[in-house]
Amino acid sequence: MKIYKKGIVVATILSTFSLMAAESKVIQVTTLDDEDGTNPSQCSLREAIRTAYDNKGYGGCNVGNKLNGQKDYIQLKEGVYKLDKGELVPRSHVILYGELPYDQNEKDELTGEYPKQTALKTIIDANFNSRLFNTSQTKANLEINNIELRNGKVISATPQQANGGAFFIGGSVSLYNSAILNSEAGNRGGAIYFAGSDQNISASIYKTRIQSNKAKNGSVWDMECKNKLIPVTSPLSINQSSIVENGDSNSLSMINICGSSSIDISTSTIARNIADSTNGVIIRHFNDANHPLEVGNTLTLSSNTIVENNAAVTYWYDYLGTKILSSNILAFNTGKNCKYTPKQITRTIEESNEDDTPAEEKIALVTLNNAFAADCDIPASSNTETSKNKILAANANMQNYLSNYYPASALNLHLPLYYPKGELVNAGHQACSAVDQRGFERLTVSKLVLDPNSENTCDIGAVELMKLTASDIVDLKNTPYRSLIEYYEQNITELKAMQDNPANKSSLLQIQAELKDFEALLAKTKQYNKYRAIYIDPFALALPKEEETSNGELKLKALNTENYKIEVSAKGVGTLKTEGENPYDTELDPVQRCEWIPELKRIMFYRTDGSLTEVGKTELCEYKITEQNAGTEPKTSAGVLSASFVNIAPVAKTDVYILHPENDLSVTVNPLENDYDDDGENTTTADGTVRPQYYKNRDGSETPIRIESISSGLTMSAERTGLCPDTHLRETCYGGKLTFAAKNNLSQFDYQVTYNYFDADGAMSNTATIQLKNSAKNTNTSSGGGAFGVFGLLSLVGLAAYRSRRIYK
Secondary structure: OEOOOHHHHHHHHHHHHHHHHHHOOOEEOOOOOOOOOOOOOOOOHHHHHHHHHHOOOOOOOOOOOOOOOOOEEEEOOOEEEEOOOOOEOOOOOEEEEOOOOEEOOOOOOOOOOOOEEOOOOEEEEOOOOOOOEEOOOOOOOEEEEOOEEEOOEEOOOOHHHOEOOOEEEOOOEEEEOOEEEOOEEEEEOOOEEEOOOOOOOOEEEEOOEEEOOEEEEOOOEEEOOEEOOEEOOOOEEEEOOEEEOOOOOOOOEEEEOOEOOEEEEEOOEEEOOEOOOOOOEEEEEOOOOOOOEOOOOEEEEEOOEEEOOEEEEEEEEEOOOEEEEEOOEEOOOEEEEEEEEOOOOOOOOOOOOOOOOOOOOOOEEEEEOOEEOOOOOOOOOOOOOHHHOEEOOOOOOHHHOEOOOEOOOHHHOOOOEOOEOHHHOOOOOOOOOOEOOOOOEOOOOOOOOOOHHHOOOOOOOOOOOOOOEOOOEEEEEOOOHHHHHHHHHHHHHHHHHHHHOHHHHHHHHHHHHHHHHHHHHHHHHHHHOOOOOEEEOOOOOOEOEEEEOOOOOEEEEOOOOOOEEEEEEEEEEEEEOOOOOOOEEEEOOOOEEEEEEOOOOEEEEEEOOOOOOOOOOEEEEEEEEEEOOOOOOOOEEEEEEEEEOOOOOOEOOOEEEEEOHHHOOEEEEOOOOOOEOOOOOOOEOOOOOEOOOEOEOOOOOEOOEEEEEEOOOEEEEEEEEEEOOHHHOOOEEEEEEEEEEEOOOOOOOOEEEEEEEEEOOOOEOOOEEEEEEEHHHOOOOOOOOOOOOHHHHHOOOOOOOHHHHHHOO
16 A cells, blocks of 8 residues: 555645635635624624525625526634524535644644644534534535534424434535534434435535434435436445444434445445344345335445444345445444345345345346455355455454454544454455545555565455555656756745745644755755766655554554665666566676665665666666664565666757847857756766767767758858767758858848757757847847846746645655
């Protein structure tokens, strides 16, 4: 697995919100009180939602997006918003943003990087007086970000009026990095009741905790199965979330699935939920009169941890629809873990038996790479590869497969979870979700050259463990030196401006840390610069070690020079072998250098003579990352660097010169004076030899300049002439200073020459222009020659975006 850089995520969120704010005016909620048109000096959440629909100010709210049918953005501040006047009923598409749950001045407890993710700072509380949101009639789309929603309740003598404890949804709904807590419905949908229709209406739940909700049916989720007699096809996705501790002994189900909808639950923890011990079901996916299931229904369960639930059955399904289960652990639940029931409409669990699948019955069921309890029913006629599933023994001890349950904390990003153990770790397959519940990418790459036995495959369940692993970094090439320097300089300029901006006070420490890193990179890159050097960050693609905290939770041991040391060894030029103990088919090269520069925090790979890598061969170096401050058994991992040193084309820049009448409209210039070779500024080899910059012809004289075009009114002469390199052998190239003169010395016209030039290895630059300005047509023009300042041109380069800063780092 690979760490998902949280700092970049936060920067992206901030940038996205800034862009959103620039495109449409944000409605700012300024009071925590539940006001409704009574205070023109404050804007409440209820008033903001009405303002969004009316397209005019209400209460003390500013107008948002005035275009009819467009979405409105509503920004809430930190604090608890108590709904004293009943549920909120959006009538137009609104997007609610809570205060960002980050502390920019603290490092995250899990990753050790800025910023620290905190608990949710914005809370909407119905105080058990009503549900929180109702769009069942308005069909308005609702998006919620960074908000905790709690204490919704709807009880009614009429069952249809008692659906949806927190949400009764008729349009699309999206929850991101949020929570639904302690809500209750008297009938269906303790957290959410979804009255969807077609595929244009959807529900998406991402990085959200759903906890302590309850209902008679569907303590977490229940839904309409048909809309105007047509099966509902609206999709639901739940990803990187925790669904825990919902329901009670009177609940009949936790998640109800019906209609022709597609349900995708991935990378989530579903644990410690409760339903009736006789007929209760945690995930209910079968056909009956109250929840008709259609053939077109699809349920996908991928990389979930489904354990310690308490019900008659945890997953109950039948022959209708398609079921795809991969890389889940579904075990250690009280009651039957998974139950299959064939062709029936209504049947209690007591009426079904253990082996009643007709031999001819077909079921669309795919199960791959799961860890199933021994009592799970897997019909023999299904489309499944049972050999790839782990069937746990009936007396299996959960402590051998999973850690203890860890409630919401900073170390799990406030999403309860379990850590895998034993056979669930590196389970030997790569069919798992791309990231785990914490947002860490799962590493599914080929074997390491130096440690083929340490291939890192998927862990089963929602969480992927991390171990110290170097990476084989291939296809490395030297890059333009000045581009790298300019990139560092641009980011330093940007960060200094951010540091001086009072609006960035909350993230000052993070900005200062970034600034310090870039200033060090700039200074040390210049200090240690070598010709055609490759600068490699050994931590960029490596995986950190996870270490156990005092209570058993895990955190990353951040990849830095304080926690790990780097060792390198040049391995010469040649190829890598696929078999044998020695992977190198190389010859050691006395001019090859591979060095770790602690002050630069980079591996520098270069050749002391600056020569190019021979075609068909590879420059090889081995590096090792070893844990520091780790007691008697530090972890270590080694990787291979595979590189080629290539010639970077030189860079030609535009020149501007003046033609003066007193010089007969002639001028002598050196067009190469502001051009440069971008392979690096240090052209001195180890033996003190200075590498030539420019192409030399067969006579040994420098004639690198190739004239591409010249104005018809000009003549040109050069100090040296000769044949161009092989690619332009029939052309004449020039060296030294060039003299241009107007054929008509009374001319008042400007002239233009285009050229390029060749470096010592024959690479040709871009085409540049020599502009000859005629002062005869403007006697007020100041005299003087020389090239136009390159620094003036550099000022035109745009600043790199803050969120892409790490590309070069």
